[in-house]
Amino acid sequence: MASSFHRPTKFPPGMFEAFLGGEDPAQLNRVAHDTAAALLARVRSDPDPEIVSRLVAYTDRHGIDAIAELWSRSSAKSLPGALWRIYLLRTLIRQDSETLSLAYRRGSEVSHTIDQVVAGAPVPAGPGEVIELADRILHGVFAGDFAVALDRAAAFGRVAAAGFASLADDADAADAVHPDRPASFTRRALRLTELSDELTACAKLWRRDALD
Incomplete structure (x- = not known):
């Protein structure tokens, strides 16, 4: 598929909206x-650092709604569904990094899995x-091992989920x-937890060349 696309060029601000x-x-x-499929193949065939950086930061400038209409209604176990969930997780982290980092630290304390290692924080x-x-x-989605990127995102989500569950146990319901x-x-x-399960499923499908 990658051979069907030319060298990446700068994407205009309306790149995602133009496909609607x-x-x-x-x-x-x-x-x-x-x-x-076109976006991933195009960029991964020649991952220009500038293009990758622009794609990573796309929602910072245009908002998560800019890609929600394009990919959010796709099946969870599909390529657009996987991309949507990666962008969504990044947005959740950036919008509330204080709480997410607190949950991740707590999850690292109470979780007895290798998810912390896989996530790489x-x-x-x-x-x-x-x-x-x-x-x-x-x-890593655009310039690395796609399945590894999905696994890392899933691992982060599981650790943070464990942290939120622990914080919920500690919280005073009568506050x-x-x-x-x-x-x-x-x-x-x-x-x-649901998001992580979906990302893990997508990683398995990608490794079997069955994520479309």
Whole structure:
């Protein structure tokens, strides 16, 4: 597939929006798969550092909504679904790095798996470190082993989920200031667990050349 695309060029601000079609579900699904495959093949065939950096930081300038309409409705176990989830995880980390780093540190303390090693975050991992980790993971999508990038993202999500579950156990449900905090932490733990499971499934499919 990679040989079908020319050397990467600078993407204009409307790169993602330009691919949007009508509201026909089949057409939207086809557009999502075609653009995800074309983008990945184009960049990975010749990963120009400037282009990769622009793609990693794309949502910082244009917002997560710029790609949500394109990829968010795709199946979780698909290439566009995998790309959407990687971008979503990075956005969640950047929007609340304080809480995510706290959850990751707590998860590293209570988790008894190798997920911390797979994720590759430094110890201790503060807000700056988890933001940098998110950027490195997304960078690996375009200029590294795609399956490894998915596995690293999944591992981060599982560690943070364990942390949120532990924080929920510690939270005081009768706290007059934040009475909903335990439930909020639990919901975040469940969502991250689901996200991690989906990313792991995508990594397995990619290694079997079955992620499309």
